[in-house]
Amino acid sequence: MATQKITFSLSNSLSELERLSELLSLIGEKWSLPGKIILQLNLALDELFTNVVSYGIEREPDQEVHFTIAQREDEIEIVVSDGGQSFDPTQAPDPDLNLSLDDQPVGGLGIFLMRQYTDNIEYRRENGKNIVTLTKKI
């Protein structure tokens, strides 16, 4: 199957999550992807976007987060880039799911969920941008 590719940008506001979800649903329909794949990709991208907006570029209101989504053969590859401060999600520690309730910190789960719902995550810092590449087998 030939590579199909779609790019879009979201402004750095959490209210854009609704648009992210709508865009992914449209891509899922256009490329005939299973609903479960779209839900899982939505969660992975939601967690990454939320991290970028909450910690990376919150003080720079005009920044956008760019997404390129490509389908090739049996996988989806998504490249997410932003011009905020350096943030490498591949270095974030996983939460300890065996902790008792009292010891469980309220947070730290987002990157864990992103890892659970993708097959590979790569990070590079290039020209002042964070570039995260996620791949998911379909």
Next chain:
Amino acid sequence: MDIRKTEEQGVIILAPDGRLDSNSAPILEQEIGSIGSDDEGHHLLLDFSKVEYISSAGLRVVLKTVKERQAASKSFAVSNMQDHVREVFEISGFDSYVTIHPDTPQALANFK
């Protein structure tokens, strides 16, 4: 996010409607927080039948609620989870922290 609040058999039931992400989770957190001294002694049930999606931000609100309710010796449960939402709870290990019931009648029966 709309949240329907009802009371049944001494249980306050909050039913959020929609996606529970980092944008909407603070609304639910605030609604839970507003169940304050007026409702002292009541049990709390989150009816998730209309929650089609949850992210870690939603899980955080649930975990915070579990901790607060336990600290105050008040009971709390979640019911009617859709499959995808339930899966996120299970992957995160949250199903071991929070009481999950398949439907509202079972949740109400267990509060007694």
